[in-house]
Amino acid sequence: MFLRHLTITLLAGTSLIATAVAQTAPNETANARAARNARAAAQQSAPPVQPHEAAQRRRDGAAQSGLTAAPTDFGRIDIREGGDGATPGGVTRQDIGGGYMIQEETPKTRSTVTRDAIDKLSPTANPYQMIEMLPGANVSSPDAAGLNGGNITIRGFNSDQIGMTVEGAPVNDSGSYALYPQEYVDGENISQVSLAQGAPDIDSPHIGSTGGVINVYMRDPSKTYGGLVKTTLGSYNKRRIFGRIETGDMNGLRGYVSFSRYHADHWAQPGQDDRTHIDTKWVYDISAGNRISASLIYNQAINNNYINPTLAQFHTLGFSPAYAGSLPSTFITGPDQSAGSAFNYYKMRINPFRNLIASAPSVFTITDKLTFDTVPYFWYGYGNGGGTSTLTENPIGTVSGPGTFWGNQRITGVDWFPNGIISSTNKGLLFNPSITETYRPGIINKLTYQLDDHKIIFGHWFERATHKQTAPYAYLTAAGEPVDPYGSGGIVVPAGQPGAGSLIQRRDTMTTTMSNTFFLGDTWSLFNDRLSIEYGLKQTFINRRVENFLPGATPVVTRNDTATLPQIGVRYRLTDEHSVFASINTTFRTTPNFALADAFSNTTGLKTTAANNTQSPEKAITFEVGHRYQGELINTSLSFFATQYRNRQVTTNTVDPSGGTALLTQSINAGRVNSYGVDFEIGTRPIYNFRPYLSAEYLRTRLMDNLPVTLAGGAQDYLPVAGKELPRAPRYQLGLGLDYDDGKFFANVRYKFYARQYSTFTNDQQIGPYGLMHAGFGYRFDDFLGVKKPEIKVNLYNLFDRRTLVGVNGVQTNALATRGVNGGIISGSAPTYYQGQGFAASLTMQVAF
Template identity: 25%
Template sequence: MAAVNSVRRRRIRMRSLLRCSTGLACAASLVWAASSASAATKPDTSKQPHRVGHHPAQASGKNVPMKGAPSAVRHRPDHVESQGSEDVTVSISRHAREGGGGMMRVETAPHNVQTISKAYINMQSPTSTVLDLAKLSPSMNAINADSSGMQGGAIEIRSLTDLDMGLMLNGAPTTNANYINETADSEDVESVTVTPGSSSVDLPTTSAAAGVMDERTHTPDAKAGGMMDFSYGSNNLSREFVRLESGEIGNTGVRNYLSYSHTHARSWMGAGSNERHHIDYGLQKNWDNGSQNNFFMSWNYEDFTIDNYPTAAEFYDYKHTGNGYGRSAEPSNSNYWKNNIDHWNQLFISAPQHIVISRRVTFDLTPYFNLGRGWDGSPAGTSTAADGYVNYQGNAVAAGTPLTSYYQQNADTIVGATAKLGVDIDRHNHFFLGYWYENNDSTFSLPTSLTMANGANPSPNAQAYRLFTVGANGSLLPANTTIDGGYEIHSLFIGDTAKYLNDKLVVDAGFKYAMTNYWEKTNFNSGSGGVSGKSRLSENSTAPLPHLSIAYRFNDQHQIYVNAEGDFRQPDPTSLVGNSSGQLQKNQYSIKEEIGYRYNGPIVIADLSFFNYAITNRLLTTYVGANQTGLINAGNQTARGFDLQFSTHPWHHWAPFFGFEYLDAHMDSNVPYSYENAAGQTVNTYMHTKGKQAVMAPKVSASFNLAYDDSHFFGNVGIKYIGPQSVTMVGDERMPGFVSDSIAIGYHFRPFGFLKSPTFRLNFNNITGSIVRTLPKGIATNLNPTMLLDGTMSAAGSGAQFYVMPRFNMTGTVSTSF
């Protein structure tokens, strides 16, 4: 029996370090590139490290080091002037190393990297969540639940999910994909980097079997100003955004920004209204020796209608007859949208600190804090005489009275920090060691209240609607269950990056040892006579996590790499019990290998990687309704395949991108199954799942993006195909493949007055009007009765419930910087 736990799960996320280099050898050839780009609007390169794009003059593969450049310099100037008899000034766009309209970047890391940069982000609707921005990554099927960015969505990646990923924001853990819209506004996101199947030992994450998705937020501008935009679109969408920049304050090296957005929209399916308020704040302090202090904070508040997720039958009824499965506008209906509301506040803080102690020694400290509070309400049927409910005055509640049940998050808190000391031992080796600590505590309640007379759910704290039962001594006991689940992690890590053969050979080796204590405490009170009780479970675990990556660069254009890692995922603290016998859930452990080839040419960028996963104690999520999930241990699993990325640098303003993945994932174990026989005895047996295609593991996925930008007109066309996939463990229910599509078109007007970049753009999604399922909300063991290993037939299962692609929608946006 799957243990029920909240869908609000937190996973530690990862940050990626991007490196680049340059030299004077290509300076002359870049004069042409700089002059030809002078007609275009140049970005503020003070935000980015100096980067040099590939050019035919670099084909020799020679790099001439800059004379007199100190080895400790980390940020090079944006303009390079020769000291000889003539002056040559070179201006380099930060997009010079990008291809595919911002869908791919020149990389040298010894593992697969998929980066979406600002060139692509700026073409998308401001309502886009990070899932919208990353949806064309070849390794991921990233989907959204709605068309307005008010909710998050889900991810499947290499037969795993976002619960197996490190979802990071500026080096700190964020919420899971279902609520990832709470982290940052898209205008404040500089890049999204996906490293499928790979993480670094110095990152605060253990659950990274599927890799890491890392958001990087806006760097405060050096000059005072700001930007604003206004959007209007389908489903009564309206959105306003403004960001104010302080610029550098005096000569202190301090700069900061503050942004605010407000969004309102109605549900795309059925009745319902949604509203969101969001604030981002960023601060940066630069020091002359290369040290840097950063601070980022976001606050998110929203009320939105909890979606219905249809079964296959409900979906086909909608597709063939138009009968919607969404919420009702009728107050007397048990599916009334005002009795299905999510009310939530989220506060996120990260503060990465980089301290240069000397030319050889650095220290990095990244503290973070994440706090969520709020509640979900949903109908709980009507009261009966057997419930024994009374109101706060002790008066009995009449049978047939409508009730509302809640998931009330009293506190969902993550506090943690990573500390790392780095030392350049010699010219070949950079050594580091560090410590990571995190405390995660989630206290939530499951109260029941009276429904308001108008059919809406009241606040669970509203005294007039609270329900009680009468205790043995006549006292009133709240009709409530309170659960406190959490964990504490202590982790040590150590690593070394070695470079040899003129830095052509790079070896990254590291080891992390994680020690975790996690717990669940339950207090419950229910039923006639005020039956109450308590339970407590706890568990300690340790996990060795080795990492090894090797890369060899033949020249500036050709590179091969191999990567091997170990990762583990512990069960959510509120899902410690995995079956009716009370046995504790086991940790999921993964061993991964990857080998790849990368080509960084003057026109083409390409990356081909082959991967293999061996997963033990695969943890799968089931959906049980009302924003609640369960957890199943599916035994062992194997996944292998390859990823291909291909793009070009801009050619006559055009830049295509193509991504492809082949995945062969299958289950290696039969799943335990229990049933009650005719004699009333519990029989433990197994379902036939060994050798079946793994759930949520489409064999083929492909993505295509074609971008155009001539500095005035711009736009792109994005298409994604996801192949058929199994959604039950015995394979008796499948989801067919589907295609998603989007178009963006816009125009940059010339500056006038204080408006520096007036822009108008239109974004269209699902332009073909497809009615398709995009991802299971949660998998199931089976749909139909199936033969068990003991020769008996199982009962019919519930099957899966699904996300459905929102219907055709359009957003228009006007924006400008000032």
Template identity: 25%
Template sequence: MKIKAVFQLTALASAIFAASTFAAENVTEEIIAVGQPIAQANNVTDDSMKEQQSAITSVFASVDNLPGISISEGDTFGSDDWSTTVSMRGYSINLNEQQLGMTVDGIPNGGSNYGGGTKANRLLDGENMQGIEVYQGSGAISSASLDALGGVFNFVSNDPMREENVRVALTNGDYNARRYFVRADSGELMANTFGYVSMSDSYNNRWIGDGSNGNTRRQHIEAKVVSEQKNMNIMGRIVFDNAEEDNYNGVSIAQFEQNPEWDRLTWQWTGDPDIDQNYAEAWSTLRKNLMAYGSVEFFASEDLTITVKPYYHWMKGRGDWLPPYLVNTTGKNGGAYVDRYTYVDDSGNPVTDGSCVGSASAGCNPVSSYRHTHYDKERFGLLSDAELIINDANTFEGGIWIENNHRPESRDWHEVIDPRVYHHYDFEPYWVQYKNTFDTFTVMPYVQDTMTLGDLEVTLGVKKYFVDMEYTNEFTGNKVSTDSNSDVLPQAGFIYNLTPELELHGSYADNFAAFRDEMLTGSKESLQEVEPEKSTNIDLGLRYNTGTTQATVAIYQVDFANRITFIDGAAAEEIDYLNEASGAYLNVGGIESYGIETSVRQTLTNTWDVYASYTYNNSEYKKDVDTDGDGTLEVVGGNKVAASVKNLAVLSLNYSNERYHSSLSTKYTGSRYGDFANADQLDAYTVVDFSLGYAKKVDGGLFKRAAIDLVINNLLDESYLGGGIEGSYFIGAGRTASATLALDF
């Protein structure tokens, strides 16, 4: 392990601690993991879950220990969006499916898919995160998402400190990982008004390979202001994120068994396009995100509260690949594919007679392309809510979500100037394969009534989605428009206080997912063969909280109908750079899931506590589906759902006093099938994480506070396959160490 830099940083921190004294408040407040007292099953991350992750790590990692959730990222730092996989109760976020909702401070993230989406890790730094609220099964009725079939993740930013403070932090770790972070809290700007601004700069290499094995660079800026006035609370937040990521590659089970430390990407330029198409630095994801939103909570009277949340989001991105050939087409802009060639003669003319195969002689000059897919987005919207307390036993809530989403997408091909040297390319594309625009307008009204009958609280509500979608081919002018409206979706729940410490809760919810906009690139007629995805989620559970003991148990039943996925008509033998393989979006039957989720946090002493969670989930396809009409069943009723994990278990021992904190956490992920046919069975694995931190704060001295945190993920260097899609799975990251030194002034 390359942890020399970690120990150097630790030694530096020790010297500073010996010479200085410190005092400051923490930026975050403690959150317990028992969940909120609402009808829906839910859990909330706590401080120990954040402390088990390095400051450079994606905010996703903090949620992995909660019941029912499996998070898989290409490396420990979560530095590659392409390889991120999320699974919960048989629902997934991966390269093919987006079935879970995601919001930041209740603001929708605009989808979580790789192409046109923006996951929450691009919109929030870990130091600025208060916690993560996870609603397994169904979010609050006001949750704003077009993907929330199986639940919602709400990432909550923390508020500014109430005193002036500047925090500077440096992270160093394996795989050349380094991160600089600074946050300045203003103190009171005006009456009851506080703010902060933060900046971070991160870098790390891929953990697989050496030398030019790819890397991730990320710059991130955030600012937030909150103001508490007599009749209203006001909040404003803005974030900018610029990420350039080199990807990890999925492998088959056979490839993993042959070599579990190589994802088949290369890190030495050979000059042979057939080999260099897998050069790690050419598999890239580039994304810029700017998001701004605000909230005005107006107390119109003692009984009426009105909340308005406007938001704006701009994204510009690109995905890169390196096809080992040039393409002949019928025209530069939108022309049809004719053929392709891999060599040119000394005059630059294609050699297509086969004489240059395997040859590097005169007159046989290799060629290749750099293929860019451009993903842009601009959306703006509004969430508005009114809550009226009718009497002590009845509260009425109503609101609306409105959003306009404009998403251009295009793909162009650039000639590599000389592939024998490097993948430097001609900035002027020789072929623009397509140029499309997707426009989606969403309106979601909802109403809900909450009634209190002694120790029983009952909620009844309904919501409905109105989704208008239009696709435009910018070359031909062809348009396809449709609506993807939902039925009226009921939602009901109850909480019954059995004792002051014990509550029984239950909920029923019909959920819905609109068509994904890329489905419109076919024809309106083809969409008539596809039904929107929908689900029914039923939960029943108990929450117990005495302060020293916090426990939850929930049983659930899920009926997921009309599951949509893209099915290739034929298996590709290589990367399909040209999208030549036939295929279609099809309903592949439904899914039935049931299971149990449990968690407990037990305080042992004033400084020690233990956390454990266990999940049993059984997810199966409901019926047989012949996706390509050849008589072969690609989906078999009764088969287990691809990527759904049957058994998950977590055990974490945590220590914390005024200066030290430490955690030893173990997560077991059971075996699961990776594909529809259940031919690929991925082995179970267990990952152990260790963290150790020290902070010192007293009045007076050079600094207010200083802290050093050491994190070792996958302590035992477990070798395993994590998430992915059918037949292609990402290798789990090996043991990774990092350390962070933070100083407050």
């Protein structure tokens, strides 16, 4: 029953046409199963374990192809805290490449990082930093701790084109598809993070994933009562405490609750980060094949923002430019509170956010051939990115000249510079955060039926997300701080004007997105599972409604999209060690909500962005073919890929579609992109306690169409970008890692190199190649007085203090003035970049009981 249970693809938040893996396939022959089990046993050098635990341990060596619901797609993995050769942090010392590889079985490219690697990173590392070493992961981190997010691109696709799930629940922004990795699970509670570089699986719950998908899986609760306490101290006044308590098994029910608190000053002063986080997960094993699990993640953080400089600013100001640490006197004396760049005061540049993720992936065995998986989930988020606006006062009766506008309506009679006098010479500096509040309930249901050599799945994903986005104005204190960092309150329209009593806002929209996806798939296993064929079809229906409450805006814009997405993959096992695979996958990304809303200047009342509900979804088709070697000592994965991508969505200048010649921005179809390349990784099991790992990627991208633009006066032209490369798409990446662990002393070193990256579509600005090296070492003491393996470790970030830009933050079409195809001069704009932190160190001490 246990082996059969491992085949159940629980978390329908990901791929549901799971490969019938040899050791878990119900129809596998005894000889085939014995051969694979013998190979897996030979690969393990940990102390002897009980038979049922040995079966669990083999799962580190082979993952099912589906990114499934319940707790991980590798089957049920229980962290054996303090026993069976694992450390309290879950390190087995056996995982391939020091925890950067597993024996994948999926017929497409995928890479996975496990506890053996995660536990040795800094305790504050976010999922981007955890997978940075994997092939194709182009990660930009502005801080060592990972508390400020950063960015990731994979094969040229940006983070808002990549899907992400946590315990099966989708966590991309439901409107823009942005990712915020610092908000998710504490590292101590993450079991694995997998990266499918090419495409999501057939059941992945995403409507904005043209590229690949990242899946984060929480560890299961221990079956033994206990706990873990950890404290970290480090550079820049870094302080963190973490505690977790485990209930142990209580008649089939087990769970844990953890709490962490973090504070650090910014390396580019002034500024600081504060984070409070709670995780809990519970599992109820009803009987063999029947299981309910539930997790809850709560995060609250208030961070100051780092500056993302232009190239000119970086060269002029040098490394670590930061926001201002003091206010100019004119902030108090006026008449222009923004004079002297008061808006760059660091206490106004904040990012407060709180969010909650709940998920309950569960599986029920209906018959010996039919199982039912369900994943209800709920995501809530509320926060903003800080920022200010400078508003000019208009006495009542003003009808022209500079002023303050709510949509296209002039607002008069407001004392923006609160000195009791309303004068057209007064300008107030107001806290004006872009607030987002999201409610996102959903459910994924799936039936799996085993019919001889076929594993047939049928399922449905439903979600209704509401996404309220506002930008009210609020007075700052005399010290230049927001009264409420979350932006509550606001200033209303004075009596006697249209909309009197309404909040004056820079934006005010409500997006409702209804997603319905049906999927049907089959895994056909032949020749005792030597040959596995996966094929399936996903049909998605998206209804998006954007209500815009600003005066002058189009009040309601709707967009209905549908996508038919077939997938097929083949895996053939040549021998027990050698296998080949090939796949064709289709993906899509529906139009983001910001493209469906008009926007206005709050100083002129003119429209600055026009809604566009005619834009087709982005679509891509990805071809992959590869080979894997899975030996007793060495494991390799090599894959060749090619992607054809069309309807690329880009924001550019255009003429107001409602009439006139005024220029504004609009999201448009920028045409096609072709890309191809190679991904490779190799790792070993322990060799005299050493485990090396190497990953590499070669990537070529090519823009196939010139970019339509509109010049001043309304003339049409094209930016000559055909034949250029995508921004944020380095041609080469190389990762090198080496782990040593003898059970007591451990050490590791990691190096990641990136080739140059363009920051514009015309390829007229770039950052050069760079590489960063990180390291860590520590010691585990013997148990004493009921304390299990007390541990001390040191993490070293940017070992050689490399001062460099580490990624592109804001892509532009062109940095320099460029002559268009039709002869017009197209002005340029400066891209912005992420600064990388210099050397930093942290010391972590932990005890378990």
